[in-house]
Amino acid sequence: MATLTVPHQAPDAAEDAEQLRKAFSGWGTNEALIISILPHRNAAQRKLIREVYSSTYGEDLLKDLDDELSSDFQRAVLLWTLTPGERDAVLAHEATKKWTSSNQVIMELACTRSSAQLLDAKAAYHDRFKKSIEEDVAHRTTGDFRKLLFSLIACHRYDGGDAVNMTLAKQEAKILHEKFEGKQFADDEVVRILSTRSKSQVNAALNEYKAQFGHEIGKALESDDGGEDKFLWLLRSTIKCLTRPEEYFVEVIHGAIAKTGTDEGALTRVVATRAEVDLKVIKEEYQRRHSVPLAKAIAKDTGGDYENMLLALLGEQDE
């Protein structure tokens, strides 16, 4: 379900490192050469290229990319070149620094990664920033947002299987209904259920909710004032990320390109983090929902090397 296209016989890491070095040398930078390599290598290959580059040239490939490139293209290449754990750590760090609009990113990381992937991000955060994601999230948030985001990011969810406890699912569907009826959206029990139960268990509770109360849970989370309540929005997004992440990502991408002025930060984040995971499903869902191919929509809103980099990650360049 990834969109990443890796050649059947990829050059070895030494050759890739040499080509990249060449792309940086002389006057100007050969962006096309970079785009012909990095977005066509998987995480293990990119890691190896970085290692070989460092041992051969005594320089950090990421530092050289940082020096040579600029703007949105730079951020896309840098984020992509990191390992998934490092990338998530960097995204989380950005998010805790420029609060509050980006608390969405913390929720997204917490709810769309597996427990093992989230753990990789936490370990990379320790290594890189000498502190924990949890302490930065808790420090930079307050009230209901802190309660929900801290629980989501801290909890090491069980994800070892699809078995669910149906008695529990029925009970917790009732609890959610009771709390939402009473407009107690940030109640401890709501946060507990959404942040600690396995994704299978959350899904079972939400299906029970629909069966018992006759409507999707999202309906109970619409604000009376037309969608402006930020906490309700975060709660709806949490549920979407836990149950139908591809729909959530389609919304984020559409939000990033549909409005006047593109939100390159969000666009790059989704493409770079999902290309090796489920971007294929996201593409299909985008086309189904907006009746236009995702690549076309992105091409319309972006340009130059940045556009080429995103399209390469979308698996479009070579088709």
Added chain:
Amino acid sequence: MATLTVPHQAPDAAEDAEQLRKAFSGWGTNEALIISILPHRNAAQRKLIREVYSSTYGEDLLKDLDDELSSDFQRAVLLWTLTPGERDAVLAHEATKKWTSSNQVIMELACTRSSAQLLDAKAAYHDRFKKSIEEDVAHRTTGDFRKLLFSLIACHRYDGGDAVNMTLAKQEAKILHEKFEGKQFADDEVVRILSTRSKSQVNAALNEYKAQFGHEIGKALESDDGGEDKFLWLLRSTIKCLTRPEEYFVEVIHGAIAKTGTDEGALTRVVATRAEVDLKVIKEEYQRRHSVPLAKAIAKDTGGDYENMLLALLGEQDE
């Protein structure tokens, strides 16, 4: 700082497995033989013995120990034979099942283990119980206790070094003082500081607290009614576990043996979990504080195979 005594040339795992099998065979069980082996093998050796036992006899060593032994001796041998991560998972599971007196155990696990050790416990909990420690803790607790215990057990603390941020330490010492002065012991900020900061950072804040306000922080956490407030007790214990775990463990052991009737559950837990870690320091602290050797105090309150097992773990048997 461990008390565990392992022979210089320990028999190989096959020989140990064979001897243990012999201890179970015929009429009765040879407890002395078991005590001559298991409490004198380190975690890696015990793991290997279990593997060899299983492949040689087609049985689970833990199951055979469970069948052959009984009572406090059984629990001590079983807990000890587990890997540290499995043992902590079992202790956490016991604790979430028989609430509420044992919420102390969750705090103890969260605050006296390293982040890597706590992670081992979480992984073992997933494997063994098909759910997360976090969801059971959150499900079985409410109110202030849930807030503190969930944060403590969920957070993957940074523990990669002793570097501290002194500006932050000063700020957070002030916050703690302000909240405690106002008797807001379960305030979000108190929980945030104690549960998310690295242990070095918590220690720095507490030292700052003492320097700025002229008394140990524990003094601000004494209840007016003479120590009966359970939340305050948990908060004081949390601080002790984060800063001077050996003093905390001395108190637990002393509490377990000093009163009428021994609390074997607590005594076994501390001896089995600390023998390979810091039981030597705990022994010294016990002697200093109570002017009697820990082994003597334990021997006075226990008997038979159980006593022999504990003394072996205390490193006393062979001296």
